[in-house]
Amino acid sequence: MTRLRVEQPGPLALVEDLGRPGLAHLGVAGSGALDRGALRLANRLVGNPDGLAALELLVGGFRARFDGEAWFAVTGAWGPVTLDGRPVAPYTAARATDGSVLELGMAERGIRYMLGVRGGIEVPPVLGSRSRDTLAAIGPDAVEAGQVLAIGPEPAASVPLLDQEAAFPPPDGPVTIALLPGPRAEWFTDAALAALFDSPWRLSEQADRIGARLVGPPLERRVQGELASEATVPGSIQVAGGGAPTVLLADRPVTGGYPVIAIVAPGSLDAVAQLRPGQELRFRHA
């Protein structure tokens, strides 16, 4: 069986698939790859079914050695990717030979690489998913240096020929994110709702798989008082007491006690996953 020996995991290397939906009533979030499009693309490039587990690699600084031959593809963030020192084109399937070393340098655009391998990363599923939920501590622990990851059996489909033009790198400038109405929009002043769409925002340093806090003008509430905790969906923008919005992501708590002003449209969620701290974003109506 082919294996991947992780020599250097970088700051955070997690196994992720499409997560475990449908368990929020038991206190379990959906989790799964933050950039789901990148996961699907990585899988498609190597002929896997959409939902096989891959590695979500934060920023870069990742090095691994293949034990055996394997097809792989790197999607999501763009940066220097090399196999035995030779550059590998992003968003394309490449073939690793036994003993070859894959290195992912610091991402230049976006912040989360997805490394898909033909056959998928084979770890025992928990509640139907191989995803690591970083808040609930469910699923496989973060990958450590020296860890050997099994690669699953060859899928039925062959490695497809795909047009490389399909590859769009994450933008390095301002990003526009589409918003749907939130359940508690009326808790906010008209000025706050206007500012949400008119102001430029920046991603703060407080951004992880649980939520992405934004920097911008404080969003003032019209309705004061406490909100009883209620269930949220991925992309919900909750506004804490100080008026700072946070986009709740895959590993969020399943209920939250701050009002949700708007919800990132599903088609824009992957772009939020690839924002870098300090990067500018703007909101538009979906």
Place this chain on the structure above:
Amino acid sequence: MSRRLLPSGDSALLVECDSLDEVLALHDALAASDQPGVVELVPAARTILVAVDPATLPLESAATWVRRIPAEPAVRSAGRSADGVTIRVTYDGPDLRATASLLGVTADALVELHSSIEWRVAFGGFAPGFGYLVSDDWPFEVPRLDAPRTRVPAGSVALAGAFGGVYPRQSPGGWRLIGRTGAELWNPESQPPAVLVPGRRVRFEAVGAG
């Protein structure tokens, strides 16, 4: 009974009720109707998130379904779904005496009431497998600890607000601890992984101090 339907993205509705009792009644009615296309019902203190697969159940149809479904008046102690569970408790929690005196009863009386009434799981959400328990026969409002504990052991039986609960895993927490149980309430290998599923009836049984 009023139900306000609030937007929650392109594949969910947030239904707001006037009280927890209405949430429980509506949750029972929605759960019992087995509507195709409903992915999940997530109750909370005043709301139920109705998540759908829009290809099977468009949001508009889900809204009509939620608006029209009749709901029986709520009974906190009689959740309709699933059979009951009995949890054996050793009532020797570090906060038992202080909590009883805060409520103006003896520790024995608090234990007697806690272990003689029927509870139901109203909703979850604090942590995997945690259930907020309510009962028509529970009269107390219990203030949270001023300083939450950084480490509450798994199996701690606890009180806060109008709710009872049991910590399924070790975690931080501000609830008052009145006892402990060896019952396993969270096991990802089980189906379902949580014992305290919304709607389920729960009884506590006092066992001798160990």
